[in-house]
Amino acid sequence: MVAIKSESQQAILALHRMRAQLMKFRIMQTNALRGLLYEFGEVLPEGYRDFAEKISGALAKIADRLPAMLIDSLREQWARVQSTDKEIAVLERRLKVALRENQECQKIAEIPGVGMLTATAAVAAIGDAKTFRSGREFAAWLGLVPKQTGTGGHVRQLGISKRGDTYLRTLLMHGARSVIVKGSRTAWIDELLQRRPFNVVVAAVANKLARTIWAVLARDSRYTASAMAL
Structure with a gap:
């Protein structure tokens, strides 16, 4: 049904697939963090931006009463989320370049x-x-x-x-x-x-x-x- 795609079109689709995979990973990781923190009385918002603004304060609040090994592990997981977020941003910049270079887009x-x-x-x-x-x-x-x-x-x-x-x-x-x-x-x-x-x-x-x-x-x-x- 659909015409054979050019290599440039396949490349753009590949970027989208990589971005979608990273988005799923970010959602999975933030949901896990939200659930873990909820168990210790810290309720964080569902939206990623709001979550990113609140999590540092939430970790600081529980740092004094919970084992350091848990706090360190939670911060490491948050660091992985932030790293994933940077990778998503890189892919989105590349897609913006594709938009600028393609008249149909x-x-x-x-x-x-x-x-x-x-x-x-x-x-x-x-x-x-x-x-x-x-x-x-x-x-x-x-x-x-x-x-x-x-x-x-x-x-x-x-x-x-x-x-x-x-x-x-x-x-x-x-x-x-x-x-x-x-x-x-x-x-x-x-x-x-x-x-x-x-x-x-x-x-x-x-x-x-x-x-x-x-x-x-x-x-x-x-x-x-x-x-x-x-």
Whole structure:
């Protein structure tokens, strides 16, 4: 279905895979630290930034009443998390370079809700956009179209299929949430929010983002606000 990728596209996807692996490791390590500290009465926030701001103070508070071997081990684990964070930052800088050097990435990065990560991942994953006959076919490849079931001529739509490229679909869902919560919301989104649950609207906006990305790449055009109506 998808066109054969160039070596440069494969290289960008490799960077994304390495970053995703490091992100999982960072989450695992911070969750472990949060759980251990909770056992000793220190409750830390779930968000990584807030966690990073609070953990040094939490370790200092328990340092006097707990064995030094435990405190040292906890600080070593936090150091590993910080090292991982630096590795993630290096990969993100390299992806920013890829964005600057690729005109297709720059074009779709102009779409609201599409940042550096989504732009580079989309261009690398899609290969040649013209492989897909339409934006809807591209959205279906990403698993962003509703599943359907029914008998006797009555068709019922279910949730999105969640087939295809999980990583890129997740990035588009994050981008859709950003558009809804703090982006440039349209009348269409506002009206949809009045009728449907929030997560359903997120999926609908992510679908529209995918179709807009396809339109920009397949037609070699630039983003316009009207393109979001595709």
